[in-house]
Amino acid sequence: MTDLVQQDTRAMSVTTAKSHYQSEAFARRLRARYAAERNFKIAGIAAIAIASLMLVVLLTSIVSKGYTAFWQAQVRVEVTFDKAQVEERNYAAILRQGLYAQFPQITERSGRRMLNELLSSGAPYELEALVARDPSIVGTTRTVWVRADDEVDQFVKGYFPRTGPEAERRLNDAKIAAVDAMTASGALVQSFNTTLFSAGDSREAEQAGIWGAVVGSLLTLLITMALSVPIGIAAAVYLEEFAPKNKWTDLIEVNINNLAAVPSIIFGLLGLAVFLGFFGLPRSAPVVGGLVMALMTLPVIIISARVALKSVPPSIREAALGIGASPLQTVTHHVLPLAMPGILTGTIIGMARALGETAPLLMIGMVAFIVDVPHGLTDSATVLPVQIYMWADSPERAFTERTSAAIMILLGFLILMNGLAVFLRKKFERRW
Template sequence: MARLGAVRPTAEIVAARLKRRHNAERRFRAVGLGAVLLALGFLGILLFTIVGNGITAFVQTYVRIDVTFDSALLGIEGDTGPDALAAANYQAIIKQSLYRTFPEAKTRAEQRQLGAMVSSGADIDLRKMLTADPSLLGQTRSLWLLADDDIDMAVKGHIPRQQGIAGNRLSDNELRWLSELESRGAVETRFNTLLWSSGDSREPELAGLWGAVVGSIFSLVITLLVSFPLGVATSVYLEEFAPKNRWTDLIEVNINNLAAVPSVVFGLLGLAVFLNILGMPRSAPLVGGLVLALICLPTIIIAARAAMKAVPPSIREAAAGLGASKLQVVTDHVLPLSMPGILTGTILGMAHALGETAPLLMIGMVAFIVDIPATPLDPAAVLPVQVYLWADSPERAFVERTSAAIMVLLLFLALMNLSAILLRKKFERRW
């Protein structure tokens, strides 16, 4: 009986300790789950804000106006050649058409407000129309013209349409004219083709992403062409051929350290070497690609070495036993088997490079570029820099454009990461 009484307290102590341990484990799980849910909540808020602000950038507001191609107003009487049509004053016929639509606008201030309802770039479409068909001279056509950014924001509901409310940039006259056009069915939103076909602009309704997209493509192609062969060759040498001594240990340590160096340091290096010493063109994707290649190199080297280490030594030994040289072992067996891991690391490094902004600012890719780059030597912007430029603009419409650019950038990053996952799943080998 004494022994049974002595055992009971021990069992109770063990049970109490197990209970505390299980409670601690449940608390730890709850804290971990709470952290994950909190992170997902913040991510959801971020994505909801970006999509909510930027989804309307993919449509644009147009207004329908009866436009008369008056030779006198165009300033081309007696001359209908291509040069005269290209240099004609199309803003004059747009304003005259607006004045006829709303004849109550008598004063200069009212007429200035009326003319501001249509984008300053609306004359581009008229110029293209008349240049393609000079027979339109003297005719009146009902045309859909690009609306000004403030009108566009009001139609989309991003700014209030009541006078006196904070954030309303439209006058009473503009609000009345807009309502009248809407009652006539002369206001509609269409898919924003300018966003995908034009470069940057001071006017939000004319600003597009295509220049930055082309600049990003040029930069990433150059980054891939430079970093991939150099990174793979370096990793092959260090992993398969280099002797193990202090020098190779020093090189390996420095490569690992370069992966943690702030990207702005690489931008300073590119500024000093590529621009100041070699005299390469400023703001060009060529220089941007070279700088991004420096950023990608450590990532590619580390990933490639890890992939080659994963190849079993038995494969090397079997190939050598059949008479293959060291180079043949590497090129015919080790590299093909490790290529999925190398490609995965390369894609992740490229995705990292796509989102970099600081090093590109250092080499001058922050310039205002309107034209679409035709070659890697032409001045260009890239998507992260375009986001930076538009985020610094005060107009409400540029907030919309900024969010749209972020959505496009996130889409590119998601596609690159998805391709890396698919490559790893498709070609992954388990030894």
Template sequence: MSNETYKNTALIQASLKKRYAREKRFQWMGRFAVFLGFLFLFILLFDIVGKGLPAFTQQYLLIDLDLSADALDVAPDADAEALSRANYAGVIKSSLRDMFPEVKSRSDKRMLYRLVSVGAEYELRDRVMADPALVGTRQSLWLLAHSEAASYLKGQVDPNSPEAERRVKDAQITWLDQLHADERTKSGFNTQFFTAGDSREPELAGIRVALYGSFLTLAVTFLLAFPIGVCAAVYLEEFAPTNRLTDLIEININNLAAVPSIVFGLLGLAVFINFFEFPRSAPLVGGIVLALMTLPTIIITSRAAIQSVSPSIREAALGVGASKLQAVFHHVLPVAMPGILTGSIIGMAQALGETAPLLMIGMVAFIMDAPAGVTDPATVLPVQVFLWADSPERGFTEKTSAAIMVLMGFLIMMNALAIYLRKRFELK
């Protein structure tokens, strides 16, 4: 072989070596990018779960209560109406003073009273009204602890830090330590987090209203967006003529998919609330706004699913005498349904996590009672997270993370449902 051949071979080998080296570097860069993404995701999830887990437990204090008629300020044979107005807060405060007789000053008494939640008096009222025989007795009952006291019992407060930097004061730490040493503290699962509405007290706040509101809002969104979106996709893909009008419609659909969500909120505020005078802060308006926002996503994914159906299926149906409508609804749509459902559920999951458009239509209101219908005032989980995240109390910080965990759980369930339905229809 000539020297020229050797040179060409060496150049080719060197070029191949450089290309293989670049390919390996690119592969390692891709692996590093994937690793970095998983690392940030793990850090985020670890932070959310670490902060949110304490919200699923509640702290209770065992208090010796004097439920005599004099202490309750009622007659011995008081009826239900009189018992509902009894002085339960005074009973709890006097019981705390009896348990800690060394507390004398007014400021110390105020700190002592803050060991127990303000909701404890209503809990005690419900117990007495359910069993009037408790009147005239002395009972040792577990009462809900205040969120600040609960944060110390959960180990979230460093007692060695300066007193000015923490909400739990030294005197309260001493009293809580004494109660813990006397086995008068316990923790339990926080069922109230799922059964109670919003509250200004962190230990009493729950996501029941947000869960109801999210369900009703998503129900309205699905009932409007899914049939309209699928029908629009079928028409544009199978029946619409190719002209400037359909091209303009397709361009606008693609543009609407990129419009910021807050613009849809402004649309809902201007049209549905101000013009049509629909009820403010209602799941009906929230569902309509989210349906408009989700509609482009459902149309685009449905059209892509219909396009992926083999033309031979249409031709075979038309060849045996089926009409265009029969070929589409009896043959094309069943084959495209896995992709249509997957795109629709992903669009619904996106709607579940939206906050900005719902803020514009007033679903940021403080609501304690669960809605009974789509026209009642309500809020949703993302908005509830927004409200709690703006509160300075530590108890709301863990409630925020816990609500995010619940929201993420719903999103995972919806995506898992999309995968299941896709596999199920593909098998059929």
């Protein structure tokens, strides 16, 4: 009798369960759950699509404004390097005589002044550099190519209109006629802008380059890497492998995590107060910039190095200790080499962040106008992000395209560094 009752109870339970899962209420809940999952997927795809679209728009805007900066208008002039004028270093007169010879019909002063304005103000220095490289050209007649003025360069690239009221145009009718005549004769062409990669900053857009800022960035990163990498790895090894677990180490870990989230400009204020105000180090120097960047990247390197050390299985440590290795030998010979790919990845990402920072360096004076390329760690210098900031504040149209070109170069460096980090992680990553 009891067995029959139990069988009837189980049968009723199965029937009840079947009726529950086959009910309309359960079907509605199931459809709602599937709809919620489908909507979540659609929202995720839409978010990725919007982010990708914004990235494409940003890159398209930068490239469309900056690719023309890699080309510069050049003017062909046939000049005679008169010995007397060379000895007097009167290269402007040498250049003017060659330019006037191309337009013999222009004899009045206003017309010749207009011709002079077609060339860059740095064109005479190009002749001087040519003579310095090859003194044998003195007394000869040579055909040289010199930079055109930035307004002529922008006109040739189509940024300045040739129609409309003459008073509202950057180039008047006489200049436009001269530019058209030189273009038709092949005396005005666009060539690769080597000045952009070989010169320092300048007030004249056609003479401005990023080489000084690139050298300043490299010197700053050199100091940053020399300080933050060994100190960061040593701190991570100690905290992860040797430090006792107590309230003091917990306090240190909390502070390290907090420092990683501190706004970068705070580190600039610290550098201004300590390195410049207290220690009296030179302003706008790569050594100060490197010290500030080292303080900023140190928490990032410590955190990433600790994560890499934690990823090494405990069995590696136990096996090394089991065969008689000391704790120090275990770390240096086994744990640290296995964690090094992750440490290198975090280090490269930290250096990439330091390369793109601007705010801390503004606080220590690296926003100064620096024409010369720095040759030492204490020379006045600027860095590439700050150079972009200064060019973006310039009113000339030619600086707009150079700003975008510098952004493209900086993005190229950042993509290269992040790509190197991904490559190292993929190449040396160990799966336990």
